[in-house]
Amino acid sequence: MxxxxxxxxxxxxxxxxxxxxxxxxxxxxxxxxxxxxxxxxxxxxxxxxxxxxxxxxxxxxxxxxxxxxxxxxxxxxxxxxxxxxxxxxxxxxxxxxxxxxxxxxxxxxxxxxxxxxxxxxxxxxxxxxxxxxxxxxxxxxxxxxxxxxxxxxxxxxxxxxxxxxxxxxxxxxxxxxxxIPAPHGKEDAPTKALIYDSWFDNYLGALALVRVYDGSIKKGQMVRMMNTEHEQQVLSLMYPHPIKRQNTNELQTGEIGIVVLGVKTVDVIAVGDTITDAKNRTAEPIDGFEPAKPFVFAGLYPIETDKFEDLREALEKLRLNDSSISFEPES
Incomplete structure (x- = not known):
């Protein structure tokens, strides 16, 4: 394949x-x-x-x-x-x-x-x-x-x-x-996949776009994010397409696809993190991925104080869609 x-x-x-x-x-x-x-x-x-x-x-x-x-x-x-x-x-x-x-x-x-x-x-x-x-x-x-x-x-x-x-x-x-060379991962090795993009979907929750390096990701599999150490079940898998995504039951070695984990909190899926099997883990995460360096700094606050949580929620969704953004509360 x-x-x-x-x-x-x-x-x-x-x-x-x-x-x-x-x-x-x-x-x-x-x-x-x-x-x-x-x-x-x-x-x-x-x-x-x-x-x-x-x-x-x-x-x-x-x-x-x-x-x-x-x-x-x-x-x-x-x-x-x-x-x-x-x-x-x-x-x-x-x-x-x-x-x-x-x-x-x-x-x-x-x-x-x-x-x-x-x-x-x-x-x-x-x-x-x-x-x-x-x-x-x-x-x-x-x-x-x-x-x-x-x-x-x-x-x-x-x-x-x-x-x-x-x-x-x-x-x-x-x-x-x-x-262009074909991928050369180990098909029988434990699951090892790189999250190289993520975004928030109002119906499906947080989605991760991954490249599978070793093994495969199957629908219903329990997976673990190696950096955040969060475990989650794979609800569905899709191949990316600009008009109509195509559902699949498995992402095999070398493939690229969208993983639906049904996560509602956005801090679980970090771009650059490695996905592996929850029980049979891979030994080393995928290296060589550098987090973004911030260049522009700004302080934000809502005019109405009761909108503070809305602002935090909006920023968290923004961070999921663009992982080069980082923020922290000032007080």
């Missing part, structure tokens, strides 16, 4: 076409019908669509057929804006490879290099991809030379694409399957 899975992220500077490429890949794999397709399909927040930027890293599971063999592509679209680089580091921690998108008119920019360093720290296979080659001012040869000089990445095997028109996207999918 593992050898037919590819976990990869899309990284780039802001406005170099990550979300547009994600849309084209989803369309090419046939995961969304043409009538359901919309621009920025993976950007689900209103502010993302309004401003045309990605803030939250999003994941989607796609099925692709090559030479009669079915492959599972787990695509993670990441933000390019410098303010959201923490989202990028979380996504890359759960990937095996990354598409490095560079605009054929603008070349290598600051956030391109910053994201490449994060990818290299995670030992990811990088695929250079030059986007927007349909523009009159496109100069892909100069851009590839720039990538080799500024980053030191070998660009002999690169993909020239236009995410807007779909030109070169089928060839890019072939490159992903050939060049």
């Amino acid at each position: 593992q050898k037919y899975i590819r976990n990869f992220s899309i990284i780039a500077h802001i406005d170099h076409g990550k979300s547009t490429l994600a849309d084209r890949i989803i369309q090419e794999c046939g995961s969304v019908a043409d009538r359901e397709m919309s621009a920025q399909l993976m950007d689900t927040m209103d502010i993302e669509r309004e401003r045309g930027i990605t803030i939250k890293a999003q994941s989607v599971r796609l099925n692709y057929k090559k030479d009669g063999q079915n492959y599972v592509l787990n695509l993670i679209d990441t933000p390019g804006h410098v303010d959201f680089s923490y989202e990028v580091s979380r996504s890359l921690a759960s990937s095996d490879g990354a598409l490095l998108i560079v605009d054929s008119t603008q070349g290598v920019e600051a956030q391109t290099i910053a994201n490449v360093y994060i990818a290299m720290d995670n030992n990811l296979e990088l695929l250079p991809v030059v986007n927007k080659i349909d523009l009159p001012s496109a100069d892909p040869d100069r851009v590839l030379e720039e990538v080799e000089d500024a980053i030191g990445l070998d660009c002999t095997e690169s993909n020239l694409i236009s995410a807007k028109t779909g030109l070169g996207v089928p060839e890019l999918l072939e490159s992903i399957i050939e060049r």
Whole structure:
């Protein structure tokens, strides 16, 4: 099973076409019908669509057929804006490879290099991809030379694409399957999974998006968070999809999925924590995950004093959706 899975992220500077490429890949794999397709399909927040930027890293599971063999592509679209680089580091921690998108008119920019360093720290296979080659001012040869000089990445095997028109996207999918390595976890080992995102759902409670490294997670299994030492039963499991999530009874080694634990308190699921089996635990948690460093500090208080608990509850939900936020009461 593992050898037919590819976990990869899309990284780039802001406005170099990550979300547009994600849309084209989803369309090419046939995961969304043409009538359901919309621009920025993976950007689900209103502010993302309004401003045309990605803030939250999003994941989607796609099925692709090559030479009669079915492959599972787990695509993670990441933000390019410098303010959201923490989202990028979380996504890359759960990937095996990354598409490095560079605009054929603008070349290598600051956030391109910053994201490449994060990818290299995670030992990811990088695929250079030059986007927007349909523009009159496109100069892909100069851009590839720039990538080799500024980053030191070998660009002999690169993909020239236009995410807007779909030109070169089928060839890019072939490159992903050939060049990005498959996961290589131990299928018979105790459960070991990394929580790389979490958010709050009004109906299901706190949800954890995980990458399974060893073993598997089954519906009804008692699991333990290794850092918070909290134990909880898995109520249901789903594969991520921007329109309709798909239920499953098991997340196998190398897979990415959503774990529903029915937790009402948000401090139990910590991003970067390791999930393991409650009885048969894994020996070591997944390392190399760094908590976010705060840069902006502010004091908040409600105008009406009886709203203090409402503010605390709202901040806790916000922290679950964005684990780079931390807060504590002043008195």
